[in-house]
Amino acid sequence: MALSSPRVSESKTAVEEKPADIYSWLLATSWQKLIPLYTLIELTGECNLNCRHCYLTAEEKTNKGLSTAQWFELLEQLYHSGAFFLSLSGGEIFLRQDLFSIIEKARELNFSTRLFTNGTLITRDVARRVAETSPEAVEVSLYGALPETHDWLTGVPGSFKKTIGAIEALVELGVMVVIKNVWMNINWTEAERWLSLVRRLGALPRWCVNVVPQNDGGLSPTEFRMGDEELAELHRWELSVERDYDGAEGADSNPFCGADSDGVTSRSKERVLGCGAAANNCIIDINGEVLPCAQIRISAGNVTKEPFGRIWRDSRFLNQLRAIRELPVSGCVGCPYLEQCVRCPGLAWLEDGGLALRSSWACRVARIYSEVEDE
Amino acid sequence: MSVKFAQNPNSAFRIIDGEAVILVPERQTLHRLADVGLRVWELACEGKAEEQISKRIAEEYEVEADKAEREAKEFLELLVKNGIIIPQSE
Numbered sequence: 227m228a229l230s231s232p233r234v235s236e237s238k239t240a241v242e243e244k245p246a247d248i249y250s251w252l253l254a255t256s257w258q259k260l261i262p263l264y265t266l267i268e269l270t271g272e273c274n275l276n277c278r279h280c281y282l283t284a285e286e287k288t289n290k291g292l293s294t295a296q297w298f299e300l301l302e303q304l305y306h307s308g309a310f311f312l313s314l315s316g317g318e319i320f321l322r323q324d325l326f327s328i329i330e331k332a333r334e335l336n337f338s339t340r341l342f343t344n345g346t347l348i349t350r351d352v353a354r355r356v357a358e359t360s361p362e363a364v365e366v367s368l369y370g371a372l373p374e375t376h377d378w379l380t381g382v383p384g385s386f387k388k389t390i391g392a393i394e395a396l397v398e399l400g401v402m403v404v405i406k407n408v409w410m411n412i413n414w415t416e417a418e419r420w421l422s423l424v425r426r427l428g429a430l431p432r433w434c435v436n437v438v439p440q441n442d443g444g445l446s447p448t449e450f451r452m453g454d455e456e457l458a459e460l461h462r463w464e465l466s467v468e469r470d471y472d473g474a475e476g477a478d479s480n481p482f483c484g485a486d487s488d489g490v491t492s493r494s495k496e497r498v499l500g501c502g503a504a505a506n507n508c509i510i511d512i513n514g515e516v517l518p519c520a521q522i523r524i525s526a527g528n529v530t531k532e533p534f535g536r537i538w539r540d541s542r543f544l545n546q547l548r549a550i551r552e553l554p555v556s557g558c559v560g561c562p563y564l565e566q567c568v569r570c571p572g573l574a575w576l577e578d579g580g581l582a583l584r585s586s587w588a589c590r591v592a593r594i595y596s597e598v599e600d601e
Numbered sequence: 602m603s604v605k606f607a608q609n610p611n612s613a614f615r616i617i618d619g620e621a622v623i624l625v626p627e628r629q630t631l632h633r634l635a636d637v638g639l640r641v642w643e644l645a646c647e648g649k650a651e652e653q654i655s656k657r658i659a660e661e662y663e664v665e666a667d668k669a670e671r672e673a674k675e676f677l678e679l680l681v682k683n684g685i686i687i688p689q690s691e
Contacts, residue, residue, distance in 0.1 A: 248622065248633045255618050310615040310622065338613035338624045360611035362626045402629060 276381030345392030353395035371419035499551035521572020563592035603652035
């Protein structure tokens with residue numbers, strides 16, 4: 227092929243192609259080729275905080291996770307399966323003594339890494355080590371604008387201060403920091419101040435209102451869900467923020483969930499699986515179980531017993547999910563609130579008894595948001 | 602003296618469906634390279650010098666040497682400008 231052929235022009239153009247176009251191509255291709263593009267690994271269940279709304283069970287919180295050698299082997303397997311965007315989650319990942327070995331191994335394999343953390347163990351020295359590994363982003367949880375709110379929710383006095391210190395250190399070193407929050411009946415009134423704080427810290431905000439049940443279906447975290455009036459008030463604020471804010475992130479914009487078959491990041495809520503679960507997303511949990519997503523805690527196989535690639539391709543469960551994903555959800559088709567719907571099939575499974583069912587929580591939020599938008 | 606190159610050590614990449622997807626975290630940019638562009642990038646990441654790269658491109662794609670040299674140079678500059686590769690000092 228001649229260098230002056232149209233393909234060369236394509237190659238050249240592609241360097242400066244719009245990121246959204248590349249993402250669209252990437253999502254569509256990974257979907258078609260069944261590539262686990264977005265993979266999240268749960269390195270440990272242990273955590274130094276004791277968040278009241280945590281979805282981990284007491285048993286999971288004592289689980290130290292797989293060994294270094296097992297994670298190394300898994301990273302090799304994920305690499306060969308085409309996984310690219312790798313999120314490292316916990317528990318609190320910085321409790322693992324071998325964390326940097328695992329990150330460095332991931333970087334050697336040219337993964338793009340995202341670190342999920344509460345930040346409290348990130349000193350200036352640790353932040354420097356993090357920066358040296360060139361993560362795509364560090365995602366830090368901050369549950370309020372006031373120390374007393376955040377510390378009450380985390381159950382650890384002083385955690386707010388440490389988390390803020392970590393964010394400042396990371397931002398100063400040029401690391402992209404995403405500050406995440408779940409709006410609850412405890413903290414939602416701090417939304418405006420929280421967003422100002424995030425902006426002042428030089429980070430990107432991301433939030434949602436989905437307080438999820440525990441991994442075993444325990445409903446205690448859902449006590450912190452906002453009431454109808456609170457949701458309405460928060461959404462009025464969100465709408466004003468959307469008008470003012472030109473940031474890349476914002477409400478309910480978790481890139482991990484939104485990989486659609488058309489390469490579009492909005493979810494098709496009337497389908498059983500309108501997200502990327504089992505298509506180009508998966509999770510490997512603390513025990514090595516391969517899960518379609520963080521909410522659907524049904525194992526497709528265990529990587530300590532068989533290779534990841536075989537589980538990902540051949541698991542009967544994952545293939546069943548893939549087969550039903552386009553089916554309509556009974557009761558969702560024709561719903562007047564679809565536009566505002568944040569239906570998560572995993573949440574429908576955990577709370578409402580089935581992946582193919584309506585999510586009562588999503589129905590409630592969508593109805594309230596729609597009413598606010600009609601005001 | 603012809604400049605040598607290397608992959609930006611901060612970058613992450615995957616070859617997906619025969620194309621390279623490259624993330625440059627410090628710029629939060631994502632790039633996609635195919636075909637000749639992909640080959641130029643691969644050779645640059647192998648630490649080849651500009652001269653060697655254009656020579657290989659001329660051979661592999663059967664184009665005239667001066668055309669290969671000109672276009673490879675231009676493309677390498679674009680890769681450097683976008684932080685995808687970095688020039689190596691001797």
